[in-house]
Amino acid sequence: MASRIERLKAATHVYVGRCRCGSAVAACVDTQDNETAKDVSGFVRQGYAVDRVPIADMHEGRIRLEQCRCGGAPTKQGDLFAAHPSDRSESDGA
Numbered sequence: 001m002a003s004r005i006e007r008l009k010a011a012t013h014v015y016v017g018r019c020r021c022g023s024a025v026a027a028c029v030d031t032q033d034n035e036t037a038k039d040v041s042g043f044v045r046q047g048y049a050v051d052r053v054p055i056a057d058m059h060e061g062r063i064r065l066e067q068c069r070c071g072g073a074p075t076k077q078g079d080l081f082a083a084h085p086s087d088r089s090e091s092d093g094a
């Protein structure tokens with residue numbers, strides 16, 4: 001029985017979760033075990049469309065995970081959405 005590491009090494013595909021805006025916001029390696037099933041069902045629960053793609057597409061950059069564009073994905077990275085305070089320190093000259 002292969003260990004999870006071995007299954008990861010032998011994996012040929014990944015599951016990609018896409019938000020409704022089309023952003024690939026989540027991915028998990030298809031190790032054909034319970035971990036994969038759990039991850040994928042988590043994507044579905046969050047309302048993502050799930051694609052199964054060759055792992056090479058990821059390694060070679062044809063698919064990139066990105067920050068969701070519509071804000072609908074619960075990625076919990078609010079800081080990235082928060083507007084950066086414009087850092088104008090208004091010098092009032094002497």
Ligand SMILES: [Zn+2]
Pocket residue numbers: 019020021022023068069070071072073
């Ligand atoms: Zn989105």
